[in-house]
Amino acid sequence: MPIANIDATSTFAPEKMQKNGLFASDQLFCDVYCLEPGQEQRVHVHQESDKIYHVFDGAGVFTLGDEESEQVAGDVIHAPAGIAHGVANRSAARLRCLVVIAPPPRH
Numbered sequence: 001m002p003i004a005n006i007d008a009t010s011t012f013a014p015e016k017m018q019k020n021g022l023f024a025s026d027q028l029f030c031d032v033y034c035l036e037p038g039q040e041q042r043v044h045v046h047q048e049s050d051k052i053y054h055v056f057d058g059a060g061v062f063t064l065g066d067e068e069s070e071q072v073a074g075d076v077i078h079a080p081a082g083i084a085h086g087v088a089n090r091s092a093a094r095l096r097c098l099v100v101i102a103p104p105p106r107h
Helices: none
Strands: 018-024 029-035 040-044 050-057 059-064 067-072 076-079 085-088 095-102
Touching: 029 040, 029 085, 050 059, 050 067, 059 076, 059 095
Parallel strands: none
Antiparallel strands: 018 029, 029 095, 040 085, 050 076, 050 095, 059 067, 059 085
């Protein structure tokens, strides 16, 4: 049974946002995004993949299409395929999000 621990897997770095892999398959992948204050994931699009962000702790400003909104621990954001999305940590505290993308983007 695959099991991962979010706390044990989370790493932060002063240089840039960290993507910490939890699970990966042909159908999805699941990461923990760790953002220090002032860091961001640039706005981008996955044409064929949906993304779910679950704010695990902290607060982030999420972009979805033309909208921006601050979300806090416990909130879940759905970025459908083909819609621009991203997250910025504009707070003074660390931000962690559990992120699931399905199907995984093909590189």
